[in-house]
Structures are given as C-alpha cells and as structure tokens.
Amino acid sequence: MRSPDLVNAVLHRLQRRSTWVAALLFGAAWLGMRAVMGVPFQGFGLGETVIPLALLIGTLLLGPLPWQWTGDEAPMAPFLRGLLQAIPWNAAWILLSLALLAGLGVPVGPRSGLLSAPAPPQEEAPPPPAPQGPQAWDRPPRPEWDRPRPLRPRPQGPRAQGPAQGQGPGPLAVGLTNLPLVLLLGWFLADRERSESSERKFQRLAEAARATSLQAQMHPHVLFNALSGLTELVHEDPDAAEEALLELTRMLRLLLHQSNQPLLPLRDERELIRSYLTLEKIRLGAQLTVAWEWPDWVDGLRYPPLLLMPLVENAIKHGIAQNPQGGDLRIAATRQGRQLHLSVANTGATDSKAQGHGMGHRNLEERLAMLQPKGRFRIARDTDRTVAELWLPLPEEV
Numbered sequence: 044m045r046s047p048d049l050v051n052a053v054l055h056r057l058q059r060r061s062t063w064v065a066a067l068l069f070g071a072a073w074l075g076m077r078a079v080m081g082v083p084f085q086g087f088g089l090g091e092t093v094i095p096l097a098l099l100i101g102t103l104l105l106g107p108l109p110w111q112w113t114g115d116e117a118p119m120a121p122f123l124r125g126l127l128q129a130i131p132w133n134a135a136w137i138l139l140s141l142a143l144l145a146g147l148g149v150p151v152g153p154r155s156g157l158l159s160a161p162a163p164p165q166e167e168a169p170p171p172p173a174p175q176g177p178q179a180w181d182r183p184p185r186p187e188w189d190r191p192r193p194l195r196p197r198p199q200g201p202r203a204q205g206p207a208q209g210q211g212p213g214p215l216a217v218g219l220t221n222l223p224l225v226l227l228l229g230w231f232l233a234d235r236e237r238s239e240s241s242e243r244k245f246q247r248l249a250e251a252a253r254a255t256s257l258q259a260q261m262h263p264h265v266l267f268n269a270l271s272g273l274t275e276l277v278h279e280d281p282d283a284a285e286e287a288l289l290e291l292t293r294m295l296r297l298l299l300h301q302s303n304q305p306l307l308p309l310r311d312e313r314e315l316i317r318s319y320l321t322l323e324k325i326r327l328g329a330q331l332t333v334a335w336e337w338p339d340w341v342d343g344l345r346y347p348p349l350l351l352m353p354l355v356e357n358a359i360k361h362g363i364a365q366n367p368q369g370g371d372l373r374i375a376a377t378r379q380g381r382q383l384h385l386s387v388a389n390t391g392a393t394d395s396k397a398q399g400h401g402m403g404h405r406n407l408e409e410r411l412a413m414l415q416p417k418g419r420f421r422i423a424r425d426t427d428r429t430v431a432e433l434w435l436p437l438p439e440e441v
Contacts, residue, residue: 044111044118052111052236053104062103070096097140098221105136106229107236118237125230133225276326287325294318301348309351309376310342316355316374323359330369331359341376344383346435347414351385353407354422354431358389362429366390378437385433388425411435 044052056062109128113120120128273291276284297315301307324331355374363370370390377384404422411418411433419434 044113045115046112049108049112053108056104062100065103066096066100069099094141094144097144098137098225101136101140102225102228103232106133106225107233108132108229110230110233111236118240119233122230125233126226129226129229130222133229134219134222137221137225273322273326283325287322290318290321290325294322304348306345307348308342309344309346312346312348312351313337313342315349316352319352319355320359320372323364327364327369330366331363332369332371334371334373336373336375336377338376341383344438344441347410350407350410350418350433350435351387353404354385354387354433357404358387358429358431362389379434381437383433383435383437385435386430387432388428388430390428 106129109120109132110125111119112128119125273284273287276287294315297311297318301311301315320331320333324333351374355372358372363372373386373388375386375388404420408420411420414436416436418436420432422429422431424430
C-alpha cells in the first residue's frame with residue numbers, strides 16, 4: 044500500500060463496528076478480570092482503566108500500518124520487512140500515547156498500579172514488654188551479641204505479597220511489555236485485511252466476468268431481432284432492404300463499440316436505439332410512431348450498456364408489430380429521488396414473453412441485480428398501453 048491507501052485504511056477501521064465492539068469487550072473483560080482478582084471497583088486506578096483501552100484502540104487502528112506499507116500496489120509487506128518497520132513504529136506510538144496520557148494527568152508507571160497491586164499500610168511494631176525482676180540499672184550490661192533483636196511485624200491481608208506502592212513498572216517498561224502483543228495483533232489484523240481485500244477483488248472480477256457474459260448474450264439477441272424484421276423486405280421492397288442493410292451495418296458498429304465496455308453514457312445506448320428504430324421504421328413505415336421524453340442531463344449518466352434496448356425491442360416485437368394498425372412508442376426518463384426512472388410505453392396487446400419471461404428480460408433482471416444498489420424492473424398493463432419501467436441508482440455526483 045501507499046501512504047494515501049494507509050490513511051483510507053485507518054478511516055475504514057474507524058467506521059467499522061467491529062473495532063469499537065472489540066474495544067468495549069476487551070474493556071469489560073479487563074475490568075471483570077480485575078474484579079475476580081479481588082480488586083474492589085473503587086480500587087481501580089485511572090491508569091488501570093484508561094491505559095489498556097488506549098493501547099487496544101491504538102493497536103486496532105495503528106498496529107497494522109507498518110505491515111501494510113509497501114510503497115507499491117502490494118497489500119502487505121514481506122514478514123521480515125514488516126517486522127523491521129513494525130518495531131520502531133509501534134514502540135514510538137506506544138511511548139507517545141503513554142506520555143500523552145501522563146501529560147493529561149492519567150497515572151502511568153509507579154503510581155498507576157497498572158501491573159502491580161498497591162501494598163497495604165505497614166503496622167507499627169508493638170513496644171517491647173517491660174523488663175521483669177531487678178531493675179535494668181541493677182544488672183550488668185549484656186554483651187552486644189546476646190542482646191535480643193526487635194521483631195519486624197509481617198504485613199497482614201490477602202495482598203501482602205504484592206510490591207509496595209511506588210514500585211510498579213515505569214512508562215518504558217509498560218511500553219516494552221505491550222510491544223510484542225501489539226506486533227502480533229498488528230500482523231494478524233493486516234493479514235486479515237489482506238485476505239478480505241483479495242476476496243473482494245476476486246468477487247469483483249467474478250461479477251465483471253458475469254456481467255460481460257450477460258452483455259455478450261444480448262449482442263446476438265439484438266442482431267437476431269433486427270435481421271428477422273429484414274427478411275420480409277428482401278422480397279417486398281428491395282430498395283428498402285438495401286437501406287435497412289446499411290443501417291444494420293451502422294448498428295453492428297455501435298454494438299462492437301459497446302461490447303467490451305462495462306459502463307457507457309446513456310447517449311450511446313440512445314444512439315443504438317435510434318438506429319434500431321430506424322430499421323423498424325423502414326419495415327413498419329407509418330405504423331410506427333416514436334416519441335422521446337428525454338432531458339439532456341440523462342445523456343451523461345454512465346450505466347452498463349443494453350439496459351433499455353431489450354425493453355424497446357419487446358415493445359416493437361410483442362406489441363406494435365402484432366397490431367395490423369401499428370401503434371406508438373414513448374421512451375421517457377425522469378428522476379425520482381436518488382433513482383433514475385426509465386420507461387418504455389407502447390400501444391398494443393402483450394403476450395407471456397412481454398410479461399418478463401423472455402430471454403432479454405431474464406438477462407436484464409440478472410444484470411440489474413448486480414448494480415450497487417440494485418436496480419429494479421417492472422412491466423405491467425396501463426389502460427391501453429404496456430409500460431416497462433426501470434429504476435437505476437443515480438451516481439453520487441448527480
């Protein structure tokens with residue numbers, strides 16, 4: 044990863060719910076463990092509560108970065124290089140965090156009791172018993188070696204074996220103690236994100252391959268529908284058939300241009316539809332009337348190609364062409380909230396294929412399901428018209 048990618052990785056971790064859930068669970072486990080050890084709640088030092096949480100959150104956010112920094116497109120550095128980068132990086136931010144907490148008044152080190160329990164107060168030794176028998180001044184002095192030594196009282200209580208207050212580890216010791224754990228967790232998190240990134244990449248490639256396959260299915264479908272209408276003209280009107288073949292050549296050129304493009308502006312699809320309608324106009328003549336309700340701002344929106352084309356084909360094939368009197372076709376585009384609404388309305392009856400059971404409609408439904416967020420498709424009868432509708436997610440910049 045490069046530096047901008049690392050910044051995005053930290054921001055992504057901040058937005059992940061699992062980061063904060065892990066911090067809360069660790070904090071609860073830490074406090075519960077201290078309670079099981081017999082430390083009363085009021086005995087928890089501020090350092091014992093704040094410092095473990097601060098180190099954990101720092102590990103979740105900053106620990107993976109040295110393992111991920113490569114300076115190129117690789118998602119993770121080799122182990123040895125990552126280790127050499129991780130040691131100074133993690134040591135620096137741990138010590139800086141401890142110094143910042145100390146500057147804010149959080150006890151770090153000997154007074155915090157972070158890794159040691161405070162010792163109970165020492166009890167004073169009882170005074171020696173008064174001498175019995177003759178007075179001290181009546182006896183000769185005892186030699187030094189024969190004099191009794193005063194006994195030191197042993198501290199009482201269940202925590203008597205702990206170190207005395209003020210003898211806990213300092214900030215440097217706290218940081219060095221946590222460094223191996225931070226290195227291990229940082230490597231684990233970086234490796235997990237690398238696996239997730241690879242999985243997302245393969246998923247995108249699979250979706251792209253699926254979309255390309257579905258799109259490739261539409262090209263012969265479009266050409267077949269166009270050619271099937273031209274066979275009638277060869278015997279009835281050779282001049283019209285020649286004109287239609289020239290338009291078909293133009294239409295084929297547009298299809299080849301769109302064959303390998305995952306996204307195209309809608310103006311390209313509208314041009315393809317115009318070419319197809321020109322062919323049908325040559326065949327149907329005055330029986331076909333076309334009206335566009337298409338604002339200019341729609342032309343620049345980018346979507347997978349051949350989303351609207353199947354609806355227009357089915358409107359001609361299963362609606363207008365089946366009526367001896369012909370009919371009219373209306374193509375409209377409007378905005379509905381954060382969605383683009385496209386509709387194709389035609390006069391004439393419909394059959395089962397036009398109700399969504401044809402290959403073109405099944406292909407369309409699968410491709411709409413691959414959009415993020417997903418698109419929707421519906422075809423229904425409205426009084427004397429059949430209306431096919433698409434709802435597509437609008438780009439963020441619109």
